[in-house]
Amino acid sequence: MSTLELENLGKKFGAVVALEPLSLRISDGELICLLGPSGSGKSTLLRIIGGFEMPTGGKVLIDGADVARTPPEKRPTAMVFQSHALWSHMTVEGNIGFGLKLRGLKKAEIAAKVDAALRLVGLADYGKRHPAQLSGGQRQRVAIARCLVLEPKILLMDEPFASLDQHLRDRLREEVRQIQKKLGITTVFVTHGQDEALSIADRIVVMSMGRIEQVGTPAEIYTYPQTPFVAGFIGDMNMLKAVVTSGAARVGDVQLDAPVPDGEALFAVRPEDVTLTPSLNGEGVRVRRIVNYGPVLKIEAEMPDGTLWKVQTLKDVPVTEGACYHPIVSRHIVFREDRAVHRVDPV
Amino acid sequence: MSATAMSLRSGWRGLAFIAIPVTAIAIFLFYPAALSIIGTLVRPAPGGGYTFSLQSYIFFFTDSYSLANLARTLWTTVVTLVLLIAVNLPIALYMRFTKGRLAAVIQALALFPMFVPGIIICYALIRYMGPNGWLQSLLSLVGFHHYASPHLTPWGPVVGLIWDGMPLTLLILISGLSNVSDASIEAARDVGAGRLRILVSIITPEITHSLLIVSALNFLGIFGQVLMPFMLGPTNPEMMGPFMLRTFSSVRDPLQASTQATITFLICSLAGVAYVRSIARRQREDRT
Ligand SMILES: Nc1ncnc2c1ncn2[C@@H]1O[C@H](COP(=O)(O)OP(=O)(O)OP(=O)(O)O)[C@@H](O)[C@H]1O
Ligand SMILES: [Mg+2]
Numbered sequence: 001m002s003t004l005e006l007e008n009l010g011k012k013f014g015a016v017v018a019l020e021p022l023s024l025r026i027s028d029g030e031l032i033c034l035l036g037p038s039g040s041g042k043s044t045l046l047r048i049i050g051g052f053e054m055p056t057g058g059k060v061l062i063d064g065a066d067v068a069r070t071p072p073e074k075r076p077t078a079m080v081f082q083s084h085a086l087w088s089h090m091t092v093e094g095n096i097g098f099g100l101k102l103r104g105l106k107k108a109e110i111a112a113k114v115d116a117a118l119r120l121v122g123l124a125d126y127g128k129r130h131p132a133q134l135s136g137g138q139r140q141r142v143a144i145a146r147c148l149v150l151e152p153k154i155l156l157m158d159e160p161f162a163s164l165d166q167h168l169r170d171r172l173r174e175e176v177r178q179i180q181k182k183l184g185i186t187t188v189f190v191t192h193g194q195d196e197a198l199s200i201a202d203r204i205v206v207m208s209m210g211r212i213e214q215v216g217t218p219a220e221i222y223t224y225p226q227t228p229f230v231a232g233f234i235g236d237m238n239m240l241k242a243v244v245t246s247g248a249a250r251v252g253d254v255q256l257d258a259p260v261p262d263g264e265a266l267f268a269v270r271p272e273d274v275t276l277t278p279s280l281n282g283e284g285v286r287v288r289r290i291v292n293y294g295p296v297l298k299i300e301a302e303m304p305d306g307t308l309w310k311v312q313t314l315k316d317v318p319v320t321e322g323a324c325y326h327p328i329v330s331r332h333i334v335f336r337e338d339r340a341v342h343r344v345d346p347v
Numbered sequence: 348m349s350a351t352a353m354s355l356r357s358g359w360r361g362l363a364f365i366a367i368p369v370t371a372i373a374i375f376l377f378y379p380a381a382l383s384i385i386g387t388l389v390r391p392a393p394g395g396g397y398t399f400s401l402q403s404y405i406f407f408f409t410d411s412y413s414l415a416n417l418a419r420t421l422w423t424t425v426v427t428l429v430l431l432i433a434v435n436l437p438i439a440l441y442m443r444f445t446k447g448r449l450a451a452v453i454q455a456l457a458l459f460p461m462f463v464p465g466i467i468i469c470y471a472l473i474r475y476m477g478p479n480g481w482l483q484s485l486l487s488l489v490g491f492h493h494y495a496s497p498h499l500t501p502w503g504p505v506v507g508l509i510w511d512g513m514p515l516t517l518l519i520l521i522s523g524l525s526n527v528s529d530a531s532i533e534a535a536r537d538v539g540a541g542r543l544r545i546l547v548s549i550i551t552p553e554i555t556h557s558l559l560i561v562s563a564l565n566f567l568g569i570f571g572q573v574l575m576p577f578m579l580g581p582t583n584p585e586m587m588g589p590f591m592l593r594t595f596s597s598v599r600d601p602l603q604a605s606t607q608a609t610i611t612f613l614i615c616s617l618a619g620v621a622y623v624r625s626i627a628r629r630q631r632e633d634r635t
Contacts, residue, residue, distance in 0.1 A: 071536070073541060079534070081533070085530035085534040087531055150538060
């Protein structure tokens, strides 16, 4: 099927640099999530791939052919917009069939394809309705069907479920993932929800301020963040500043290994990589708050010098508010000058 | 209190709010209008009493002069309406899809006539495009000497009415276009529609409601116009407005003037009905 390659793709809006020149290879059938905070350039990148923005420089190669200057109506891409992109004067069938009609297909052919597309998104009986008569989730399904019916090489989705409630979002996300797998269609999915990215992406592209911070599988991104930004952005993380002297640093009474030259460094520790053991001498951290999250407890603890620790433990570990504990860190990452320079994994 | 009693009560309260304006309209508008309409149908009989008579209408519809005036009025209305939309739709489209200083300047220019009284527009147009006016002088400067002024031809009122109707038309069209989201247009491009296709298949259907309102309101405004046709148009045939005025005050035939007015009213109410129906349908659609 189709591959998508971006080469030195950059975009400026006047003086504003929305995207610094970046390169990325997306293989056939892959689902890529662009993840990043607001204003990081996700939509801009997606809209350049779809042809709605012209890049300031660089190439967009679909199956090796550069389409960077091709208008959207001539590109083999299809885009699902965040909201309200259905044509309200047309029925659901009309919306889905419009592109086919433009391609000059026969009525019977269009009807068959529209029907198949509606079935695919689970709206078989809704063809005659108008968009105003559908729920928000159904509308986005129609929008997806409208894209899929054209059998595009690349499917683009810009926060397609952002306006839906959590429950519906989770369900549609799973459906999209299944459809995408079934059709094997190369997909770029923009989101600023990390749960969304972690749960459906083959690979995640973490973006910040118009730059790619890291590209990797959800597990890689979560476990081995390469920059402090990624470490802090994905999941909960304790970010601790400390000074390294002869291969180790101390945060309170916790010793963290760091076989790097002496000097200041940043340590990232996941809450679930911290275990609390009772402290008899009142040293260590004092538990300030415990929140019960079903199977786990999320604990907030404080060192005497004010350093906050986020800790996550299984529910059956006895912890009480106000008591003191020694934190034991089983895994941490050392950052220096915004790069990961050392990693300590549990033995 | 039960729900129906509640809504009945608030229903009465609502009516109380509109009672004063509705009464005023009834006393000062409907009542005299009804009187004169009835006056055209029920005439004093020669031997005392009243009889029902369509005589004045029969006269109107058999009198070639009256018919010519009606035809001229319809022609002027339709031509002006078509030109108004033809001129304003591209401007509205331009302003909807372009941001920047030029769009703002164009908007200001297009809305300018709203702040100029009609009579001043009339004199300005006469001075500009009338015989020996500015336009003629300017054209002859560049060696063009065959300019024929539209002043006092059927096109005179058309030009004036376009000037006059432009701001309202443009405002309604722009507001209609602002309801067409960028995403829905981009989605159309995405599935392969070119500019013309988008205009025909996406934008126009989405603004039919605005087009209907523009057509109905302008129809009402143009059809009954007195000033522009009186100042800028020919006298024979003439539009219904000046025709009524002259029949009433110069010819001193109030019966025929009321008849002309009733016919004008009936034709205009067709446009009114179209307008009201379009609004009602829109409200129904919004509710679903
Ligand atoms: N048309 C435009 N003109 C000027 N600047 C723009 C334009 N579109 C985007 N930008 C700027 O480019 C940067 C990236 O914007 P973009 O919309 O790609 O962010 P995003 O990651 O999609 O954010 P969000 O999560 O809020 O949608 C922002 O700083 C934004 O202000
Ligand atoms: Mg965005």
